[in-house]
Amino acid sequence: MSIICTKLFDQFNQLYSSFNPSYFIIGVTAFNQGIQHLSDLAVNYMLKDEYGLSPAMMGLYLSYTTLPWMIKPFWGIITDSKPFLGYRRKSYIILFGILDALGWIMMSKNKDGSLVSVLLLLFLIQLSICFVNVVGEAILVEVAAQASREQRQNNFQHGASRNVSIFFGVRAVGSLLSAYSSGALLHYFTYQQIFMITSIFPMILVFVSFFYQEQKIDVNSLDQNDRKNNTTQCLKDFWQFFKNPLIYKPVMLIFAFMMAPSSSTIMFFFYTEVLGFNPKFLGQLKFMYAVASISGVLIYNNYLRDIQFRKIFLVTTFLYYLCYQSIIILVTRKNVEWGINDKIFCIGDQVMLQFVGELNIMPVLVLACRMCPKHIEATMYAMLMSTINFGSMLGSWLGALFLIWMKIDQTDYSRLWLFIAITGVFILLPLPWLYVVREDEILKQREKPLEEEEKKEVQSSTPSTSKRDEVEEKVPLLQNEDNPNQ
Incomplete structure (x- = not known):
């Protein structure tokens, strides 16, 4: 744990040296x-x-509440092209932070309510979290793009890796703290009281957002011919960028990878009904998951971020498959025959699965950040994230359908090992198509809109005296782009 804290301190120390508000x-x-x-x-x-x-x-119903995450590009278009109360980012965080808090408060007041009302409130909460997430990721991509332009576009891989690591690392810290407390809270509080406690955190976000410095926009004076203020143009830019095979093929690969059938709900039942794990231990297990996630983020950002996507994704996918298949040892109770305690096995096996899974997904998230062009940062990144989320939701559906088809439920776990074996194959299925990810060409495609805009800016700022003067103005700029040290 001390090593993780030291690494976190080093990361934030590096961040402070190039701090952006x-x-x-x-x-x-x-x-x-x-x-x-x-x-x-x-x-x-x-x-x-x-x-x-x-x-x-349970898997099906919970997947329905995550539908807002499937249409993240829609929220991205809104925040990219439609300022709210004079801001593209700040006002949306405040609005949906309030809705998020209200959702949890209503959950706490909904004791003995119908299942439909619970699912609707969970839907509202997920919608609010999703919109705030879209805005936060848009700011993240903007900061990465700004840093790359300041460094003459030569170090975008590092900038994207660092920013993605910051976002998902801090999120993992929040998950770690919640995991540490979630199981223990169930011993002392009712469900409704826990929901009320949870409502405090989005309200803190709302309070902090009031101090976020963002340039205010006069909505009445917006030029609708400006690409970033025109929703239709935003959609056209998005489609023009996305339809390129260099872009949509990797997106399809990511989608296929995330569609692997999920086993999370059946394992929750197995832990509680068969192994007899109590809420306190499940909370401790979630805590260890969060530690593994943070460790994965730190390891990737410090040692693996410069490795080619295809290499690291191939290796980590195979490792993830092997870790996933080791669950068969637990569900067949072989670990007991070998004298390994259930809790010890779960901590070792599941923590390793979470750690490798984080190393497996981080290159995907960094690749998504690198693919986002200027002016449609939120839209493009939201589309890529919604691809991941939609694939995960289909994975939940497929997992539920497999459970129904194989007649596995809380009364019969005899075929659970077969479920793990079959669904694990889906993890490996996308690997033959890894060749579609060509990072260097993707980055060049991403920079095309930026280069065109810079040329227009140079042309508009150059006196129209002669063609020769215009060329002379551009030559030093082009030389500096090729040689940033000059």
């Missing part, structure tokens, strides 16, 4: 998203015990 709101937004996992166990236990849902139905 936007990092603060990015960090608070990420932390707020992570800390709200405080209610995850309470929601799961409530749906299991009070509403009597089976593993398959």
